[in-house]
Amino acid sequence: MCRTYRGKTLEGVSLSIPGNEKRYENDEVLNVFLDFDAKGVKGIGFRAELNYYLNALFVSAQIQPTCDDSFIRLYSSRINLGNEIFYKTIHTEKKDGGLMLTLHKNPINVPCVKMN
Secondary structure, eight states, X not given: OXXXXXXXXXXXXOSXXXXXXXXXXXXXXXXXXXXXXXXXXXXXXXXXXXETTTTEEEEEEEEEESSOTTOOEEEEEEEEOOSSOOOOEXXXXXXXXXXXXXXXXXXXXOOOOOOO
16 A cells, blocks of 8 residues: 555555654545455455544455355455544545555545534
């Protein structure tokens, strides 16, 4: 995983991102690739949801291999996004036997989310 700013890689990050690191105000993107090792599968179903209250990303996925129609692998994950970082939108894409998640911090024309 890495954080990018205007297309340039800033640094590698772990799944639990500390909130005290320097953050940029615009154009910050976090790319997360969840590798399910699912090449040659019959189907992949997934759901990724940002929780603004917990500032976390919840991902669930179901993988159906081609070898057995009755067998389904289930994945569930919570990715903490730090204390001071608030991503507004998420883009998901199936890619190379896994799931690519792209989180945008401050996309153009997206209003800020007010936290209580």
